[in-house]
Amino acid sequence: MxxxxxxxxxxxxxxxxxxxxxxxxxxxxxxxxxxxxxxxxxxxxxxxxxxxxxxxxxxxxxxxxxxxxxxxxxxxxxxxxxxxxxxxxxxxxxxxxxxxxxxxxxxxxxxxxxxxxxxxxxxxxxxxxxxxxxxxxxxxxxxxxxxxxVSEPSVDETIQILEGLKSKYESYHNVRYTKKALAAAVQLPNQYISDSFNPDKSIDLIDEAGSRKVLNQTKESKVVLHVNEVDIQQMVAMLTGIPVEKVSFKESHKLLQMEKSLQKHIIGQPEAVEAISHAIRRA
The missing domain is CATH 3.40.50.300 (P-loop containing nucleotide triphosphate hydrolases)
Incomplete structure (x- = not known):
């Protein structure tokens, strides 16, 4: 200055x-x-x-x-x-x-x-x-x-980013995000939202879910609502038009673990493993 x-x-x-x-x-x-x-x-x-x-x-x-x-x-x-x-x-x-x-x-x-x-x-x-x-x-x-x-962060890195930012969104929306909700907010977009990139799309998703959670509150309330993985699942279904029953959290959890599974069979090539996993998740 x-x-x-x-x-x-x-x-x-x-x-x-x-x-x-x-x-x-x-x-x-x-x-x-x-x-x-x-x-x-x-x-x-x-x-x-x-x-x-x-x-x-x-x-x-x-x-x-x-x-x-x-x-x-x-x-x-x-x-x-x-x-x-x-x-x-x-x-x-x-x-x-x-x-x-x-x-x-x-x-x-x-x-x-x-x-x-x-x-x-x-x-x-x-x-x-x-x-x-x-x-x-x-x-x-x-x-x-x-x-x-500046490459797209990994799934674990994106979850870490959401953990660091969640207090801002919790304070703004007067909600609390569960750990499973944050994990789902990263895993589900990786599988179902392919036209944007992390961490932006995951941050947008927790913001959308927080906003939707308090949509029916017409008066100021001291009750803190919790945003869970089901809320995230419903939000993804709404944004993508995919029926909610087809937005599988379990399936996307398997995709999250893909790197770890592949690394057991492909030794010494972490970049190749990450690239393959990334391509499959976007497919």
Whole structure:
């Protein structure tokens, strides 16, 4: 913050088309980052370089790229980031806002250049996170050396993420999630929801189930309802259109244990086992 305090900047364009993640972290509005320490460390490593210091997070939608940017903002606010990064602001560029209302040719480019100018004027005081960057510059322009691959977390890792986030959703919905509900929220989407990725789809599922559980409450209640695996099963059936009796928790539990079963027969190839299991679950 030192540089920004010495010479106050006008960040009108950034505030209009971006989201100040450091401010959100200061206000406690960001969810905690569970896992992804390795990827975040690599991002900070690249940011601290003298040259070619623009990390590019590469991964499917919903695997946690934005969460890594939020984790960086939280580390800066908590003063646990490398000294070179402390005091910087992290902004996430909102492409929807940037594009919205553009009427004539060149207006989008004009807005984007306004954002870039403010970042330059900050004298390295701002870290800009741009989601879906390839839509702006094309995939071939990315520097392979600075690519940080963000893969979909494993089943166990996703359950761990839900365990870390559940208190936020329990507080919001005034419910409690059972351990079996969290396990089902990971296992069932892996089998029945193939058009999105974890942890996002599992987080959405516990949010949906919590919301549905209190749907019939018309008055404030001190009674805390419990979301169990049956609630998750019913939610998956509702979202997918698959009859609830066909959404088998037992069958998906077998799929969860697939890696462990295959590893007994395939020795020394954990990546191959994970890839095979992942493909079967998506089939």
């Amino acid at each position: 030192e540089k920004l305090e010495k010479s106050p900047l006008k960040l009108d364009t950034l505030n209009e088309y971006g989201i100040d993640l450091t401010k959100m972290a200061q206000e406690g509005k960001l969810d905690p980052m569970i896992g992804r320490e390795k990827e975040l460390e690599r991002v900070m490593h690249i940011l601290c370089k003298r040259r070619k210091n623009n990390p590019c997070l590469l991964g499917d939608p919903g695997v946690g790229k934005t969460v890594i940017a939020e984790g960086l903002a939280s580390k800066i606010v908590n003063c646990t980031a490398p000294f070179k990064l402390q005091g910087k602001k992290v902004f996430a560029l909102d492409m929807g806002r940037l594009i919205a209302g553009t009427m004539y040719r060149g207006q989008f480019e004009e807005r984007l250049m306004g954002v870039i100018d403010e970042v330059k004027q900050s004298d390295r005081g701002i870290i800009l996170f741009i989601d879906e960057l390839h839509t702006l510059i094309g995939g071939r322009a990315l520097d392979a050396a600075n690519i940080v691959e």
